[in-house]
Amino acid sequence: MYGLSYHLAIEQLKLLDPDYRVVVIHPNYVQQHLILSALLDDEACIYVRFDGKNLAVPQLDAQFAAALSTHEGAAPARVRQIVLDECDCALAGEFEVFIRRLLDTFSGGRVVIFTRYPPYELLENADLRDVTVFVPVDEEMMMWDYAHRTTDKKVLLEVRALGTGRVLRDGRSVDNWDGLLPRSLFFYLVDRGMTTRNEIFETFWPTLSVREATNVFHVTKRKISEVLGVDLTVYWSGFYHISPDIELSYDVVRFSELCQDSAIASLDEATSLLSCAISLYRDDFLTALEMSWVADRRRELRQAYGDALIGLAKAREQQHALPEALGLYLRAATTNPHREDVALSAMKLYQDMDMPSAALEVYERLKNELQQTLGVDPANHLQELAGTLERVVVNGH
Numbered sequence: 001m002y003g004l005s006y007h008l009a010i011e012q013l014k015l016l017d018p019d020y021r022v023v024v025i026h027p028n029y030v031q032q033h034l035i036l037s038a039l040l041d042d043e044a045c046i047y048v049r050f051d052g053k054n055l056a057v058p059q060l061d062a063q064f065a066a067a068l069s070t071h072e073g074a075a076p077a078r079v080r081q082i083v084l085d086e087c088d089c090a091l092a093g094e095f096e097v098f099i100r101r102l103l104d105t106f107s108g109g110r111v112v113i114f115t116r117y118p119p120y121e122l123l124e125n126a127d128l129r130d131v132t133v134f135v136p137v138d139e140e141m142m143m144w145d146y147a148h149r150t151t152d153k154k155v156l157l158e159v160r161a162l163g164t165g166r167v168l169r170d171g172r173s174v175d176n177w178d179g180l181l182p183r184s185l186f187f188y189l190v191d192r193g194m195t196t197r198n199e200i201f202e203t204f205w206p207t208l209s210v211r212e213a214t215n216v217f218h219v220t221k222r223k224i225s226e227v228l229g230v231d232l233t234v235y236w237s238g239f240y241h242i243s244p245d246i247e248l249s250y251d252v253v254r255f256s257e258l259c260q261d262s263a264i265a266s267l268d269e270a271t272s273l274l275s276c277a278i279s280l281y282r283d284d285f286l287t288a289l290e291m292s293w294v295a296d297r298r299r300e301l302r303q304a305y306g307d308a309l310i311g312l313a314k315a316r317e318q319q320h321a322l323p324e325a326l327g328l329y330l331r332a333a334t335t336n337p338h339r340e341d342v343a344l345s346a347m348k349l350y351q352d353m354d355m356p357s358a359a360l361e362v363y364e365r366l367k368n369e370l371q372q373t374l375g376v377d378p379a380n381h382l383q384e385l386a387g388t389l390e391r392v393v394v395n396g397h
Contacts, residue, residue: 009136
C-alpha cells in the first residue's frame, strides 16, 4: 500500500506551477522509488541514472547523451520531462553548470532530480533557486522546501533522533561535532526543550564540583554553537531554552504530538495520524549513543511506538483491513514481546483467516518469551485458544 507521502507527492507534482522547471524529489522521503516508477510511465520522459563518483560536466554530458541516444523521439521540443537519478554522483559546481545547460537546451521541459542530499549548489544560485521546488513538501513530516522556505526564524534546524541521530541546518547535514560530548549535549538540550543547569550537571557531570562542571559545560556549549553557527540555547528565568532564532523541527516531538492527537480523533483521522507517527519512527532513539538518559528515553519512546502500532492495528481492524491489521499486530509483538493482548489479537486474526498454524506460532513465541524472561506461562484464555487451534490443525478443519 502506498503511503500518505506518495499520494501527496503525486498530487503536488500534478499541481506544480509550470514556472518550476527543476523538481527535487525530497531526500528525506524514504520511498523515492515509488515516485520514480510513476514518472517513468510518461513516454515523453528521458531517464538518466548517473554512474561513478565526482562526475564533471564532460562525464555528465556523455552519460546523458548515451541515454538520449536510446530514446525514440527525444528531440528537445518533444521532451516534457528529464529524470536524473543518482545526482549526488556529480561534483557540486559541475552539476550546476550541467543543469543550466540542460534547461537551455530543453526549454520546454522540466528536470526531476533524485539525490540523497539537497543540491545546495542550485539553491545558492538565485536564478536556479527561483525555478526549483522540492516534492513532496510536508513540514509536519519534516520535509521542507529548502528553495522557498518563508519564516521569520533565522535558522531551520532539523533534528532526527529516531535512529542514529541526524542534524541538518537549513538542509545541510551537520556532521563534525568535535567529539562525542558536544553531540550528546546537543541532543539532550533539544530533547528536553527547556532544562535547568542542575539537571544538566546531574546528567553529564554528577561527580564534578559545580565549578568544574560549569567550566566543562560552557566550553561544550560553545563548541555546539561553533558547530551549528548559531547559539542553540538562551538562558531565561532559570532555564535553558531553545533559542528563538532557531526554528526547530524535531521528529521526537512530532511523533509524540501525532500519537497524542490520535487519542481524541475520529477513527479515520486517528488512522492517518498514527500512520504518520509510525512513518517518523525510523528506528529506536539515538541508537549510536549509550548514556543512561538516552537508554531511559529510548525505552519510553519504544513503548510509545508499540502503543502506536497497536492503536493503528485496532483502527485498521475496525475498518476491516484485516491483513494490514495483522501485520501491525505482529510488528507490535516484536516491540512488546510480553503483551498478551497483542498476541491474542494476532492469533484471533489468524484464526479468522483460517491460518491456525500461524496463530500457534504466535502463541509459541509468546510462551517462550514469558517463560524465559518472567518464568510464567501465558494466561488461561490464551492457553485455551491455543488448545482449540491445535485441535483444528490435528483434525484438519
